[in-house]
Amino acid sequence: MKRTYLFIGAGRMAAAMVKGLKASCDDQVTIYAANSGNKERLEIFCTAYQLFPVVENWTDYITKVDTIVLAMPPSQQQDILQQLAPFVTTQLIISVAAGKGLREMQKYLPDQTAVAWVMPNTAAQIGQSMSLYTTSTISEAQKSALHVLLESIGEAKECSEEQIHTLTAITGSAPAFVYEFAMSLMDAAGNAQLAEEELQELVAQMIYGAAMMLKSSSSPAELREAVTTPGGATAAGLDVLYAKNFQKVIHEAIQATSERARILGN
Ligand SMILES: NC(=O)c1ccc[n+]([C@@H]2O[C@H](COP(=O)([O-])OP(=O)(O)OC[C@H]3O[C@@H](n4cnc5c(N)ncnc54)[C@H](OP(=O)(O)O)[C@@H]3O)[C@@H](O)[C@H]2O)c1
Known part of the structure; x- marks a missing residue:
């Protein structure tokens, strides 16, 4: 089954996750990536992992993907969620923002949006993260997309939001x-x-x-x-x-x- 991801943020954590996904299931994933406008960085990132760069209007890509990964600094998350909100339908939204949490995501998204909060660590870069995660109610297909991502960067444990904090x-x-x-x-x-x-x-x-x-x-x-x-x-x-x-x-x-x-x- 082909999975489609949009990464918003093309920094260290995005690189770790994309590297993991490409290594574990390259032929089953299509990945689009956007950043805050550093075109050179985005090009290097997308060339390195053979991704599709989204130079402008990442909101145009929301309906093309099943899963959106928020991998930008926590301080930017609210703004990005507010931009996402009008376009989200059945996509799973995964955030890796340190210290934020599910409730913080749900505040800005339509009711019933499928969300996951994942806290990986730096060893994700070598596929050895000990990641913690929690989700809202999500479908089996969304669970599977989440687990493909989590397993590609190491080991993962489901926790409550409070436990993750x-x-x-x-x-x-x-x-x-x-x-x-x-x-x-x-x-x-x-x-x-x-x-x-x-x-x-x-x-x-x-x-x-x-x-x-x-x-x-x-x-x-x-x-x-x-x-x-x-x-x-x-x-x-x-x-x-x-x-x-x-x-x-x-x-x-x-x-x-x-x-x-x-x-x-x-
Ligand atoms: N690094 C870790 O070990 C680690 C561990 C756990 C969780 N996290 C979480 O992962 C997230 C990313 O951290 P990182 O270390 O990967 O940061 P990073 O290397 O500094 O990369 C941040 C990326 O976000 C992009 N960005 C910033 N503002 C944006 C905006 N408004 N819209 C779209 N893209 C935007 C940046 O764009 P430009 O390329 O244009 O600068 C850059 O590509 C953070 O929420 C952090 O809490 C990181």
Whole structure:
């Protein structure tokens, strides 16, 4: 079955999703893409993924597609929804705007419009996103179009709107905390006399291996215990983390992220 998408926004997240769609079902998708008027960027984007550029009046394309993906900055969403509203009929409207949500979309669209709010993360670029999503009442065909998109960028979990607001700090922002942790480890290995790239590779593989173990059935506590001999070297390191209240620091970082996201979303 041929699926048709209109992407409004041709930036990093649109590129990740289009790349995923093209890689997973190139011959089954037709994709139109529009942006805010940067013609050079749109041309590069459309050439890279063999898309149809929409240089003017993207509203003319609404009736040509089944699914519209809003991939522009959250601050632009209200304006775009208001432009969309008069033309929407049976299309599924998917937004990836951080901090916004379904209710925020529904405010500006006709009643009964099929909407989905998806919160991917940056690993969508390599097909490894942990995406959260929620939808209004949508048809089986629309569910299928949504799942094709979600699965093309990684794994996805259906949540309530409120859960997405709460969990975005963890799935969306905490990757930055992991990178900060990686930088700290690389810094701490300063006197091992390895080149920066070698250190990065070593740390990345360690995190990757730990993540793979975590994705197995064992709990993090069991995995931690398996590495930690009482009175041993790892235990000495963990004791420092406990003494500095590592968990509390992480809680505070997540709370600060969520609070800021709510302010920005409003
Ligand atoms: N990047 C991520 O990892 C990530 C993760 C989760 C969610 N998101 C969400 O994804 C959305 C896009 O983020 P991004 O990182 O892809 O941003 P980006 O790289 O800055 O790209 C934004 C795109 O939106 C276009 N745009 C801006 N205003 C527009 C308008 N009024 N009409 C049509 N197009 C417009 C821009 O057009 P020009 O090309 O003309 O500048 C550009 O193509 C945001 O809502 C963000 O919250 C991003």
